[in-house]
Amino acid sequence: MKGFLIGLIVGLLLVPIGAVFYFHFGHPPVAVADPSFPMEQQVVHVPLNARIDAEAPKNAPIEPSPVNLQAGALIYRQQCAACHGLYPTASSFGGSMYPDAPQLWSPHGHGVVGVSDDPPGETFWKVDNGIRLTGMPSFRKILNPTQEWQVSLLLANADKPLPSDTLYLLQQPLYAQVTPPSSGSASATPAATTEGAK
Template structure:
């Protein structure tokens, strides 16, 4: 029994030592272009979805009115479109992130567009809290609660007919946005 316990303790001590050596001198996947660790998606998604299910708001405090949807479209263009794309205009950045940033105006499945099949409270949670190690920032200190709900409702209704002003905003390239300042030309010296 004594040999077994010593062997068990040595075995348990070897595991973190080998892991530390691998992380220090090995070639773990740290670049966006590297393949994922085995079971990485399962390890990350299970606790993420459990936490979202537990903490997401169950009721929506504002209506998906034309005013709220249009406000959400303006916020989306300013804060989200660079990574998540626009209607018919996918992002140049999002597909090169790890994990890839979902294109929230791209249809998939049975008429689903982006996250329109998710409850608005789930999208709100993701907007407010961000998602660690994905590039998705937390907007809780950038946007107010109403603004986060406006974006969440916009995305929840992306598979439904939206007011023409909203669709115009979602189809207009970012470089044609009158609210976006023109980029300074790069001068060559």
């Protein structure tokens, strides 16, 4: 019995000591080009999804009106497009991040465009809180809650027809100085035009 207890104690001590040696002298995957750590995505996604399920707002306090969608498009251009792409152009470096920055105007499976299949509250949570070790910042101190909802509602409607002035803002080159056109009556569906640009 005494030998068993000694062995158990030694074994318990070896685990943290081995971990310290591995992270200090080994080659843990810290570079983007490194292969994934075993179970890395599961370790991250399980608590992330649980946190979002518990905290994400269930209802948006504003409507996806043309005014809010246009405001969301302006915010998206300024804060999101460099990593997440424009309509229908993918980001030049979003795919070289780890994990890849989702291209939010690219269709993927069953007509879904970007995160249009996620509830707006889930996108709002991600915009507001950010996600550690992904490159996704928290915009809580950059945007006010209304602005966060405007961009979240824009992305929730990425698979639906958008007002022409909103679409115009999303189609212009990233670093172009743009102002919305005054008309804004017609609409077009991102999924229809982005299919070939994926």
